[in-house]
Amino acid sequence: MKSVNLTNKQARQFILLKQGLMGQHKFIKEKGVCDYIKQAGCIQFDPIDVCGKNAELVLQSRVEGFSKDMLYKLLYKDRRLIDYLDKNMAIFNIEDWKYFSRLRASYNEYGRSMDEINDVSDEIKSIIKEKGFASSKDINLNEKVDWAWNPTTLSRAALETMYFRGELIIHHKKGTIKQYAIASEHIADEILNASDPNLTEDEHQSWRVLRRIGAVGMLWNKPSDALLGIDGLKAANRKIIFQRLFQEGKIIEITIGNIPDSFYCLPEDRPIIDRVLSDNEFKCRxxxxxxxxxxxxxxxxxxxxxxxxxxxxxxxxxxxxxxxxxxxxxxxxxxxxxxxxxxxxxxxxxxxxxxxxxxxxxxxxxxxxxxxxxxxxxxxxxxxxxxxxxxxxxx
Structure with a gap:
């Protein structure tokens, strides 16, 4: 497949048009929030709030008419979105839940303090079912167990592990405090128990590489924070994945000016390339x-x-x-x-x-x-x- 040649300016315009950060707003209100997150795969969550949390800041720059309560509603009332692991902690469309079943299964197979957590998981589920939702403060299991960088309470370790396993979801947040609920009570069975569309680990990694290319707009075959969270993705198989995706026509090669490296974008973004090749003027924002x-x-x-x-x-x-x-x-x-x-x-x-x-x-x-x-x-x-x-x- 022939490479596409862009000038540096055209490459910038391509990324910004793809991101919805140049020209007329293409993401509008609640539908725009879901549409952008679907396009991006996920947006990264970070709890620090100096002038808005990271996910809110991402959306305010792109979505016309966005408000913070809009994201909260889509996450915890409408449940069209869900927070879970993707690129670190992230927010993505609920329909993508099925793609992470192998990740949830891995948390059932190994993890810190598994015996202690397994011993109390039924008790925690009973407490949550009775209350509707619960935080670690509501679960009176204060013994210390091994966890991440430092020991923590069994309550916190158990809730987080059950969340990573997919037994629990976040019901809502109050400030930085997570309130957990039983996943099956809030996610439809056809979504909760859907089969993983990727049958092999190689297929899964390839899907996630494509997802990250779409998230940025274009990527090169180099180590990058854009690929964080893709377990087992080493330089050798990353190279193989990029080569295969290109040979199968699932990515387009882009060369930019005098930059020696090749970049890759998704075929569905070819219309954006055609726009920047034929038009130099876009609304400045x-x-x-x-x-x-x-x-x-x-x-x-x-x-x-x-x-x-x-x-x-x-x-x-x-x-x-x-x-x-x-x-x-x-x-x-x-x-x-x-x-x-x-x-x-x-x-x-x-x-x-x-x-x-x-x-x-x-x-x-x-x-x-x-x-x-x-x-x-x-x-x-x-x-x-x-x-x-x-x-x-x-x-």
Whole structure:
């Protein structure tokens, strides 16, 4: 199959159009949330909430009319979405539950403190059935057991293991506290017990590689955070999978300008390629991008294609930080023009803009000021803030 040749600008436009971050909004309200997550496979969940949780930040930049309660409703009331393991902890469409049956089975076969957990699992199910849902605080099993990095209570270890096994799901969350429920009471049997469409581990890995290519827009055959969570995917079989997918016509090869590496996208995205090959002008939008946004999963790829070097510095010691604790990339048109540090002060109901940094190669700062301020206003509404406090000059 013949490769597609794109300029660097066209490659940027392709990724952004695919992501719904350029041109007219293609993801609208609740349907748009589900449509985007279906396209992306999953969005990564992280509980830290400085100016919105990561999953909420991903959606606010793409989905017109998005609100935080919209995601909560789709997860815990309508149950069209579910939170479970994919790329680390993630949110995906409930119809994809069947693809992770081998992962759930693996948690039945091995894990820490299995004997202790198996001994109390029936008791925990009885408590949850009686109450409807329960957190670790409701399960009075406080003996310490071996767990992850540090010992934890048997209550927590058992609930999390039963959740990983698929016996329990998250009923809802109150802040960061998870309330668990019996999976069979909230997921239809035809979904809960559906057979895995992938018959072999090789088929499963190939499916997940395709899923991650679709999540970013394009990927190359290199080690990448975009491939996190695909168990057993080593360099040798990753190479085989990419080669086979290309030979079978399940991915399209893309070359970009003078970049020596090959990139790959999904065949269903060929219409987007045709758009960028025939049209140079698309509606310019300015958006604040989540730290763990799907398009940033492969940061080396983003650096090569966009010339943007981003590191999430939340776990970087203060004195070693170049920017700040929780900094969002700022996208305008087909370029990352800067970074913004924003805090949602829930006590004061105030959105505080602490810092803004333009990229070194971005000139005409004043030209971007209006679109950035407009984005701040939208972001304030997204965070339900009544007031905006600017702690820095923009432009």
């Amino acid at each position: 300015t958006e604040f991008i989540a730290p763990l946004d799907n398009m940033l999963w492969d940061r080396k790829l983003i650096k090569v294609i966009f010339g943007f070097d981003y590191k999430w510095e939340i776990y970087t010691p203060v004195l070693q930080r170049k920017y700040g604790h929780y900094v969002l990339p700022v996208l305008s048109g087909d370029r990352f023009i800067g970074r913004i540090e924003i805090v949602n002060d829930k006590k004061l109901n105030q959105l505080i803009v602490k810092n803004f940094w333009f990229e070194d190669d971005i000139a005409f700062h004043d030209r971007f000021a209006e679109s950035i301020y407009d984005c701040i206003k939208r972001f304030s509404k997204f965070n339900n803030c009544e007031e905006i406090k600017l702690g820095c000059k923009i432009g």
